Amino acid sequence: MIDIPWLNTVIKERNHQEFGTGLRERVFARADLLGDVGSAVAPVANAIMGRRLARLPLARLGVDPDRRMPRYERQTLEAWFRERGPVVVPEPRARVALFVDCFANHNLPHVGQAAVEVLERARVEVVPAHNACCGRPAMSQGLLEKPRSWAAANLTELGRLVGEGYDIVCIEPSCLSTLREDYRRLLETTALEGDPRIGVLEEHAYDITEYLVKLARDGNLGLELKPLDEAFAVHGHCHQKSLGLGPTPAAVLRLIPDADVREVEALCCGMVGSFGYKAEYSALSRAIGGPLFDRLAQAGGSVVACGISCRTQIESGMGCRVVHPVELIHQALA
Amino acid sequence: MQRLGSRDMGAEIERALSNPNLQRALDNAMATLYGRRGAVLGSIDFEALRRRARELKERALARNDELLAQVVERVTELGGTVAVTANAAEARDYIAALARDRGVRRVVKAKSMVSEEIHLNSALEERGIEVVETDLGERIIQLAGERPSHLIVPAVHKTKDDIIDLLARTMGLADPPTQAEDLTRLIRVDLRERFLTADMGITGANFVVAETGTLVLVENEGNIRLSSQLPPVHVALTGREKIVETLADIATFLELLPRSGTGQLLTSYVSLITGVPSTEVTDFGRATGETVHEREFHLVIVDNGRSTAAADPQLREALYCIRCGACLNACAPYTRVGGHVYGSDPYPGASGAPGPTSPRVTPKPARSTVCVPPAPGAPRSAPS
16 A cells, blocks of 8 residues: 555655745645635625636636635634534533634534534534544645644644544545544654654544444434435545445435435545646546536436545536535434 | 746646547546446455565665665576666666677567656667567557556557557558457557567566565566567666565465555556576587576666655655555546646656656656646656
């Protein structure tokens, strides 16, 4: 087994060291900052970025102006947590610290809220983890300095939470993959190489669908769900597959009574983070998505996908709404 | 479109996407390759197997210098000659000089990615030697004047119609056959004569066993057998990362490589070549105690940046690769544009990017791939 993704990352980093770093890569690396700015000026940002004409200058950066960016929400998931204050779950059967990823925080806070409410209904105590960006967006550009310091901060914060009995739950599979599959390599050659907290985090970090399936398997879910009168066409996220979690999004949907769940086989949606936005790759990105779009359409039903990349790609490629499984579980709460 | 260095990646991708033959060839082949592998993994604990293989490669690479010395010693004892070469030019020069000394006019060649890496064919051809590729896929791209686009299926970018046209053109056929079997037979007949008249056979090696000095080669066509056993001189060309510790280790790799590469439990042929066959010299039927080697055997081991990569804790990863090509079959961009777009000739993707495969013999990447952005100024192909 060869760690091809890590090899890619290292080679990109060497390219930067040798040949310098483009502005486009620096911008894509900072999903956290883009999110802060995007949410702060959300109505304006969305109105402007919603127009192709306004996106045209992006072409100079090497970004495909035909690609729409995900919309930013004014109220972040963090702000929502703050506003509602702590929620006491009597006799919780588990305690979860929700990893607040850049996209759930700024673009899809309603998915995060759905996850929190579903977990709380299952008598799980939920607190927000005060985490830094996982580092994936920057790592994908081959920029490793920030991810290394974020990984260190996250090891401290998430390690403390696990020590207090919390499980770490992620919504974005790419962030989970970073915590579970990349921190070990990322922190090699730093003072944190082989730090025991890396293993602790790998063991206690979960995907939200994985976590719900685990609760259900332990006989612990305790959710009353009502049937939803629709079929679901499920696309698996590449990082879920690499984590061995390919079947969990479908499995979680099957918790809904009489659910008609259709798993669609395809290699990849083609978006792959910033890949599909980059001008030279956007046509390839769409071509990769093509077979997936056909199969999803053929399967019929509401399209379900977990990551923001897949979601954006399928929404733009098929012109339909895409939902995260936890949104559907939330909808099915009796 | 981004223009990086001498390559316009966007334009190359567009060209690949709008090439109907390429799209058809990839559609036909990639899903099959991917599916076949999936079909044979169920019967074994595949994860345990690949973990074991990885451990063996890690252990062997950590002792690479020592094992290399052991290979030199064993193969020499067995009557062969070992040339340890630092870079592509040294390896090419060694083989070219040997060919000149032996008066070689025709070389038959089995599939060898290292020979592509060091651009061996053109070096020999420049010296007036005829080089004949004998692996079916390699022969096709040789006739087409192209480079391999996949590690194990070098002509995967071609459709059957492409091949019919190619053979009609290069073999001067007015009415070429249209069935795959007949096309294969045509090449087979053409090659058979060349095997019999070749002065030198060149092969690669999938693994080299330090303990015994054995070369291990897997194939499905039998051309490795012919290339290594028929001509009077056999040259095996391989990278130094291919050395493993013991013959027993080979069992693990033979379980893994055919499954991952072609979705086979085992390839049609597995050759274990230990030394050079020798014959006892007799004098009117009485043993003289002397032996002569029937043929000459040279093992050319190439470094070409591998030691530098092995010393680099990050790039070392690339040297554990057994070159099954399964990563390409699972790579979504690869399945849409094929291997030529990657530019990391001849190894597409990340394992082709770092020093070990770079003709620039440098730990820094001089290559580009779809997943790894091209380095500005990186040449597409620059034999040193």
